[in-house]
Amino acid sequence: MGYQTVKFYQTGTYTVGNRLLAPDERSVQAGELRSNSINSGHRACQGCGEALGARYAIDAAMAESNNQLIAVNATGCLEVFSTPYPESSWQVPWIHSLFGNAPAVATGVAAAMKVKGKTEVRVVAQGGDGGTTDIGFGCLSGMFERNDDVLYICYDNEAYMNTGVQRSSATPPTARTATTMPVGKEPGNVFGQGKNVPEIAMAHNIPYVATATVADLRDLEYKVRKAMKMHGARYIQIFVPCPLGWGAASHDTIKLARLAKETGMFPVFEAEHGEVTGVLKIRNKQPIEEYLKPQKRFAHLFGKHAHPEMVAHLQAIADRNIRKYGLLDEEKAHG
Amino acid sequence: MANKPFAITLKPGTSLANLTGSWRSSRPVYLNRLPPCNNACPAGENIQGWLFHAESGDYEQAWRVLVRDNPLPSVMGRVCYHPCETSCNRGQLDEAVGINSVERFLGDEAIKRGWKFDAPATETGKKVLVVGAGPSGLSAAYHLARMGHQVEIQEAGPLAGGMMRFGIPKYRLPRDVLDAEVQRILDLGVALKLNTKVENIEQSMQDGGFDAAFLAVGAHIGKRAMIPAGDAAHIVDAVSVLRSMEGEDKPMLGRKVVVYGGGNTAIDVARTVKRMGGEPLIVYRRTRDKAPAHDFEIEEALQEGVMIKWLSTIKQAGVGEITVEKMELDEKGFPQPTGEFEKLEADSVVLALGQDVDLSLLNGVSGLEIKDGTVQVAPNMMTGHAGIFAGGDMVPSERTVTVGVGHGKKAARNIDAWLRGITYVPEPKHEIATFDKLNPWYYSDADKTVRPMLDIIRRQTSFDEVQGGLDETNALFEARRCLSCGNCFECDNCYGVCPDNAVIKLGPGKGFEFNYDYCKGCGICEAECPCGSIKMVPEDI
Ligand SMILES: Cc1cc2nc3c(=O)[nH]c(=O)nc-3n(C[C@H](O)[C@H](O)[C@H](O)COP(=O)(O)OP(=O)(O)OC[C@H]3O[C@@H](n4cnc5c(N)ncnc54)[C@H](O)[C@@H]3O)c2cc1C
Ligand SMILES: Cc1ncc(C[n+]2csc(CCOP(=O)(O)OP(=O)(O)O)c2C)c(N)n1
Ligand code: SF4
Ligand code: SF4
Numbered sequence: 001m002g003y004q005t006v007k008f009y010q011t012g013t014y015t016v017g018n019r020l021l022a023p024d025e026r027s028v029q030a031g032e033l034r035s036n037s038i039n040s041g042h043r044a045c046q047g048c049g050e051a052l053g054a055r056y057a058i059d060a061a062m063a064e065s066n067n068q069l070i071a072v073n074a075t076g077c078l079e080v081f082s083t084p085y086p087e088s089s090w091q092v093p094w095i096h097s098l099f100g101n102a103p104a105v106a107t108g109v110a111a112a113m114k115v116k117g118k119t120e121v122r123v124v125a126q127g128g129d130g131g132t133t134d135i136g137f138g139c140l141s142g143m144f145e146r147n148d149d150v151l152y153i154c155y156d157n158e159a160y161m162n163t164g165v166q167r168s169s170a171t172p173p174t175a176r177t178a179t180t181m182p183v184g185k186e187p188g189n190v191f192g193q194g195k196n197v198p199e200i201a202m203a204h205n206i207p208y209v210a211t212a213t214v215a216d217l218r219d220l221e222y223k224v225r226k227a228m229k230m231h232g233a234r235y236i237q238i239f240v241p242c243p244l245g246w247g248a249a250s251h252d253t254i255k256l257a258r259l260a261k262e263t264g265m266f267p268v269f270e271a272e273h274g275e276v277t278g279v280l281k282i283r284n285k286q287p288i289e290e291y292l293k294p295q296k297r298f299a300h301l302f303g304k305h306a307h308p309e310m311v312a313h314l315q316a317i318a319d320r321n322i323r324k325y326g327l328l329d330e331e332k333a334h335g
Numbered sequence: 336m337a338n339k340p341f342a343i344t345l346k347p348g349t350s351l352a353n354l355t356g357s358w359r360s361s362r363p364v365y366l367n368r369l370p371p372c373n374n375a376c377p378a379g380e381n382i383q384g385w386l387f388h389a390e391s392g393d394y395e396q397a398w399r400v401l402v403r404d405n406p407l408p409s410v411m412g413r414v415c416y417h418p419c420e421t422s423c424n425r426g427q428l429d430e431a432v433g434i435n436s437v438e439r440f441l442g443d444e445a446i447k448r449g450w451k452f453d454a455p456a457t458e459t460g461k462k463v464l465v466v467g468a469g470p471s472g473l474s475a476a477y478h479l480a481r482m483g484h485q486v487e488i489q490e491a492g493p494l495a496g497g498m499m500r501f502g503i504p505k506y507r508l509p510r511d512v513l514d515a516e517v518q519r520i521l522d523l524g525v526a527l528k529l530n531t532k533v534e535n536i537e538q539s540m541q542d543g544g545f546d547a548a549f550l551a552v553g554a555h556i557g558k559r560a561m562i563p564a565g566d567a568a569h570i571v572d573a574v575s576v577l578r579s580m581e582g583e584d585k586p587m588l589g590r591k592v593v594v595y596g597g598g599n600t601a602i603d604v605a606r607t608v609k610r611m612g613g614e615p616l617i618v619y620r621r622t623r624d625k626a627p628a629h630d631f632e633i634e635e636a637l638q639e640g641v642m643i644k645w646l647s648t649i650k651q652a653g654v655g656e657i658t659v660e661k662m663e664l665d666e667k668g669f670p671q672p673t674g675e676f677e678k679l680e681a682d683s684v685v686l687a688l689g690q691d692v693d694l695s696l697l698n699g700v701s702g703l704e705i706k707d708g709t710v711q712v713a714p715n716m717m718t719g720h721a722g723i724f725a726g727g728d729m730v731p732s733e734r735t736v737t738v739g740v741g742h743g744k745k746a747a748r749n750i751d752a753w754l755r756g757i758t759y760v761p762e763p764k765h766e767i768a769t770f771d772k773l774n775p776w777y778y779s780d781a782d783k784t785v786r787p788m789l790d791i792i793r794r795q796t797s798f799d800e801v802q803g804g805l806d807e808t809n810a811l812f813e814a815r816r817c818l819s820c821g822n823c824f825e826c827d828n829c830y831g832v833c834p835d836n837a838v839i840k841l842g843p844g845k846g847f848e849f850n851y852d853y854c855k856g857c858g859i860c861e862a863e864c865p866c867g868s869i870k871m872v873p874e875d876i
């Protein structure tokens with residue numbers, strides 16, 4: 001599916017660029033003149049996946065819209081670390097309002113541009129998983145339902161990171177957060193709760209829904225650019241590891257995103273008008289432990305008082321994703 | 336700024352005022368690590384370095400980088416046992432890069448296109464004598480000439496090449512390839528005196544007014560074995576057989592030819608006999624896995640119909656037949672006699688039991704140390720006699736063309752220093768780019784290109800070259816299988832993956848630079864660098 005893979009240039013399309021690729025075969029990020037939508041000096045933690053994912057996505061949107069872009073931001077880490085008063089990291093027209101109303105603000109900006117006849121100006125809205133799947137969810141559903149001309153990007157780091165790692169409806173089962181401690185005997189999140197917003201978005205029959213990770217840049221850029229070519233309500237959820245909230249090493253950010261995809265824990269797919277049209281296949285399937293072990297939020301599943309049954313349950317979730325979305329090539333699935 | 340209404344307008348990109356580099360406790364640095372292939376090459380080739388140019392299709396530049404270390408790529412691409420490939424990191428991913436086949440392609444390309452070596456920039460006025468025009472002597476002559484010394488090779492035989500001509504058969508090394516690569520060295524101004532056997536090295540140096548000498552006379556005297564034999568039994572040694580293949584009078588060995596030994600020479604003789612219409616039988620006292628010959632050579636010989644009798648020694652040689660005794664391996668893996676005998680048809684017996692060095696040219700030279708029939712040399716390749724250096728098969732080491740070439744290069748560097756009255760200090764080696772330093776995720780899946788083989792009938796009946804080469808498209812593909820271990824190949828990953836835009840892209844060919852004003856030291860760039868060319872080092876805080 002998806003992005004054009006280069007047949008064989010040593011690293012093909014896995015790396016950001018490659019001196020052997022023609023410039024138009026390289027990613028937006030490989031360009032010396034990429035817009036660097038979020039400039040250096042932002043206050044994100046070392047190795048922040050959200051800072052990286054936002055630059056990947058907004059740079060791609062800038063490239064696709066000829067730099068005619070307005071970004072609307074919900075409250076969350078992305079907003080707080082990028083605009084420490086009196087400075088801003090943003091190098092795009094950017095507006096912030098509240099934690100829960102970014103989709104509605106974006107709807108308003110898009111309407112204003114329409115009234116002014118500025119059809120070339122495109123609108124993206126962006127927020128964290130808390131802002132998107134919890135507090136902003138009503139506004140988001142309304143934006144979908146009206147098919148407003150906005151691309152909404154959710155940076156999914158699986159908890160409310162900005163306020164100190166509280167559980168959100170995107171927090172996976174068993175993951176420990178500051179607010180899951182009192183839940184039951186174990187410190188982690190429970191099974192059987194939470195919501196799958198990409199699938200809920202699909203249920204709105206909007207033109208485009210996709211998931212992506214910071215580990216597959218080419219796929220991410222392809223999806224943002226494709227979404228920007230369309231009009232109406234569009235939704236992309238980008239998986240962005242958070243070293244602080246997950247208790248992971250800052251250098252493992254991309255590795256963890258890659259493992260989330262390679263284990264099947266985070267299915268990477270795209271859908272048009274409610275139907276899945278493509279998936280990013282698993283290249284080298286990994287057991288779920290590979291993904292869980294480098295993260296302290298899952299530490300209670302291993303060691304002295306290990307919980308193999310919970311690990312098995314998580315593995316079953318990953319396996320279900322693989323089955324449901326067809327994440328393995330036929331031969332790999334059987335071989 | 337401060338009197339602006341709160342959160343209304345902040346200037347774009349103003350966070351640059353915030354130097355987040357101060358958060359860092361360790362910093363990334365770019366470095367070059369030593370690729371395992373380079374480390375394993377006996378000639379010290381910069382393999383990753385020349386593959387880098389081949390990857391972009393600049394074959395001439397690739398060849399020029401290659402010949403900085405080794406003047407014989409076409410020969411290498413055919414006869415080298417490529418320890419580089421054995422240690423290639425890609426072997427842990429799928430299969431080693433076909434370094435040797437790309438090397439051959441570059442060498443053949445150079446011959447086809449007539450590429451020449453750059454002429455030496457200076458002349459030193461020093462004269463060096465090289466004794467022997469085998470790979471080691473030719474390599475030394477080449478490097479010395481490029482350093483500006485006047486070089487003369489004195490060679491006992493009628494043609495240059497040493498064992499590359501009088502040992503290795505044509506079906507593995509066509510002579511036009513050898514001739515072209517030798518001629519290119521001579522074109523540098525190296526004088527070659529053929530049919531000139533050096534009988535007394537000190538005399539020859541004095542006669543020619545040489546300031547230093549490099550000896551590379553090889554090992555040409557076939558080892559004999561004590562085999563009780565009748566007067567009429569036909570016993571010859573392998574090196575003489577192979578040598579006579581190059582002359583007018585081909586060896587007369589009869590139909591049933593027994594080759595005694597289990598090394599590469601035994602295999603080469605047997606395959607030669609097969610091509611002349613004979614029926615070769617190799618007799619070797621140990622087993623296949625214990626034989627010194629490379630397994631692929633044994634395999635190729637078997638394919639061509641060479642018969643091999645493992646675990647057997649020759650007890651007696653008579654007219655038309657020999658007696659062999661069956662052996663068995665003891666616990667230590669040594670062959671022990673069993674007392675079981677067998678008679679075999681044999682019109683002749685060829686001994687391929689290794690070679691000794693003819694050291695007669697060194698008679699009377701002071702200070703030398705001879706051990707086990709070889710000349711001892713210091714790490715700088717100098718013998719115990721000042722100004723006389725030696726290398727190749729005549730010194731203790733593995734006996735291969737590539738080792739000989741490496742000795743020639745090393746000796747040349749030390750001779751050059753010695754002539755200038757200084758000592759040659761090699762540059763310190765970088766740490767090795769082991770597989771664990773790489774991030775293999777980023778490399779595309781790509782299987783090794785297989786070189787074509789001549790059809791079996793022609794392999795049994797002609798001396799045509801057995802193994803074919805790559806063409807331009809698959810050579811390019813094969814070169815691009817290289818992981819570029821330890822050396823930046825400008826994949827843009829560090830530039831892309833930094834969450835802080837702290838990597839500056841300097842443009843094609845110039846690589847990257849860290850912007851330490853903003854680098855927070857997260858280490859993602861190091862973790863995601865495919866080839867291991869970034870290292871995190873602690874800041875002193
Ligand atoms: C049958 C056979 C097959 C082989 N196959 C391979 C192979 O596939 N790959 C590989 O890497 N290695 C192979 N080898 C080993 C390899 O050929 C030798 O290790 C290598 O040639 C040694 O190089 P050299 O320069 O030390 O000596 P040589 O190649 O032996 O050259 C020495 C030269 O010195 C000359 N000479 C000797 N004495 C005097 C004197 N007194 N005055 C002037 N000149 C003199 C000789 O005539 C000769 O030309 C093979 C060897 C044999 C015998
Ligand atoms: C109405 C309201 N409630 C609470 C807050 C406090 N608050 C700010 S950011 C945040 C959490 C953001 O979480 P998420 O959206 O997942 O973004 P992240 O910080 O994880 O990127 C909260 C609870 C707020 N700003 N507004
Ligand atoms: S991949 Fe390339 S640099 Fe690495 S060992 Fe193999 S040939 Fe050498
Ligand atoms: S990725 Fe960027 S911030 Fe992290 S260590 Fe490398 S240069 Fe520094």
Ligand SMILES: [Mg+2]
Nearest residue numbers: 128129159161
């Ligand atoms: Mg969050």
